[in-house]
Amino acid sequence: GSRARFLANRNRRLFSMSTENALITLLREGVSVQESSVDSKRDLEDCLRSACNDFIEHTSSTLLGPIGGFVDQCKNVAGSTSSSADALARAPFTNGVVVKGVFASALQYLDGELENVSKQMNLYLENAATQGILLKPVVRKVTRSLEEAKRFIGEVSQGEDNGWDLEVRSDVLKSIEEYEAKVKIASSKK
Secondary structure, three states, rough: OHHHHHHOOOOOOOOOOOOOOHHHHHHHHOOOOOOOOOOOHHHHHHHHHHHHHHHHHHHHHHHOOHHHHHHHHHHHHHOOOOOOHHHHHHHHHHHHHHHHHHHHHHHHHHHHHHHHHHHHHHHOOHHHHHHHHHHHHHHHHHHHHHHHHOOOOOOHHHOOOOOOOHHHHHHHHHHHHHHHHHHHHHOOOO
């Protein structure tokens, strides 16, 4: 049936001895094989690294809350003007009462955020050591931001200008210390 039709079909030059013969072309030119190398382990590591970095950024940002915004605003003003210390001290967001409110608000929500992070991590990671490894860079980022906040507060809280006095300065610095301690304690439980 079909074999006879195939062999009888004159359009097929499979067995002809011309240069258009498919078998001769195959033997003469060989089979072209395109080689492709995939390093799945490296791809997986890159994907995991990216996911971990995203987690660290998101968690740090979430835990810092309004403190991150305060630090970013300070950096923007400090980097944009030549008389940055003076401009920073006069900026409305560096008013002592405003800064005290920022840290009070952040402290108020910190426990809930830490609990939420813990619940989410427990959902996906059972191993406490792995959770601790992931939280270390988060704690470092939070600590670094708090240190920057302290530095900016030191620059703007000199004297009694812009809503700053010794009591407000002391309250804000205590809030920063309490904030940092809570984050470190929460991460050490992992």
